[in-house]
Amino acid sequence: MYLPRLTSVLTLALAAVGQDVSTRAVEKAFFAANLPANLSIVFKPTALLEVAFPQATGPPIVLHAGIHVPRNGTAGPPTFHVVGDVGPGPFVVATVDPDAPTPQDPTSAQIRHFLGGNFFNHGSLLVNNTPAVSNFLQPTPPAGSPAHRYTFLLFHQSPEFATQMFVDSATSVANFNISLFASEVDLGNPIAGTFMLVAPEPTT
Numbered sequence: 155m156y157l158p159r160l161t162s163v164l165t166l167a168l169a170a171v172g173q174d175v176s177t178r179a180v181e182k183a184f185f186a187a188n189l190p191a192n193l194s195i196v197f198k199p200t201a202l203l204e205v206a207f208p209q210a211t212g213p214p215i216v217l218h219a220g221i222h223v224p225r226n227g228t229a230g231p232p233t234f235h236v237v238g239d240v241g242p243g244p245f246v247v248a249t250v251d252p253d254a255p256t257p258q259d260p261t262s263a264q265i266r267h268f269l270g271g272n273f274f275n276h277g278s279l280l281v282n283n284t285p286a287v288s289n290f291l292q293p294t295p296p297a298g299s300p301a302h303r304y305t306f307l308l309f310h311q312s313p314e315f316a317t318q319m320f321v322d323s324a325t326s327v328a329n330f331n332i333s334l335f336a337s338e339v340d341l342g343n344p345i346a347g348t349f350m351l352v353a354p355e356p357t358t
């Protein structure tokens with residue numbers, strides 16, 4: 155009698171721990187969340203970007219598009235894998251928050267939570283041996299805000315990226331625009347991506 159219900163709970167539980175497995179499903183999740191429009195990007199992924207957050211104890215949290223992650227599990231820095239026929243690299247990874255300070259009034263969006271290049275594909279693990287342009291910043295959605303959409307995008311790296319002067323580690327992370335940056339440095343459209351929803355830490 156309770157079997158259908160149990161089955162759906164199990165399916166949900168499995169979905170919650172698994173990484174993205176289909177570019178089509180990722181694309182749908184991005185559109186359902188309005189991310190292509192809100193980020194002014196063309197999002198037609200041809201590969202999967204796997205983002206994993208190491209945890210102090212236990213296995214890492216591996217994202218799938220739209221997963222809710224408790225803020226205290228997002229200290230990072232995350233590790234990245236690419237799944238798909240994308241070649242050896244180099245690649246650029248960008249992480250942006252289009253919902254700052256709140257999704258209703260995102261006056262400081264996008265916040266640049268990570269921007270790094272020179273990632274190379276080492277049997278799907280993305281490895282870079284040069285400093286990031288912007289090191290990973292843990293999500294800090296303000297108290298009272300709904301969850302923010304922290305969005306990870308993978309691009310093929312252009313020759314222009316290495317010499318770009320638009321952003322460096324001293325540039326404000328606020329009011330970044332990944333679409334504008336991508337066009338300035340000729341990154342083209344993202345080839346993969348995923349996103350997580352992170353709400354403010356519960357206050358006691």
Ligand SMILES: *[C@@H]1O[C@H](CO)[C@@H](O)[C@H](O)[C@H]1NC(C)=O
Binds near residue numbers: 192252258260
């Ligand atoms: C995102 O796009 C939706 C639909 O176009 C719009 O209603 C919403 O205001 C946008 N939000 C942000 C944060 O840009």
Ligand SMILES: *[C@@H]1O[C@H](CO)[C@@H](O)[C@H](O)[C@H]1NC(C)=O
Binds near residue numbers: 209210224227
């Ligand atoms: C995060 O907080 C929850 C609830 O307080 C706790 O169960 C969990 O262990 C914490 N995780 C980390 C990584 O600190």
Ligand SMILES: *[C@@H]1O[C@H](CO)[C@@H](O)[C@H](O)[C@H]1NC(C)=O
Binds near residue numbers: 194331332333
């Ligand atoms: C970001 O830049 C694009 C041009 O690439 C522009 O269409 C869009 O309005 C900009 N977004 C914001 C939030 O300024």
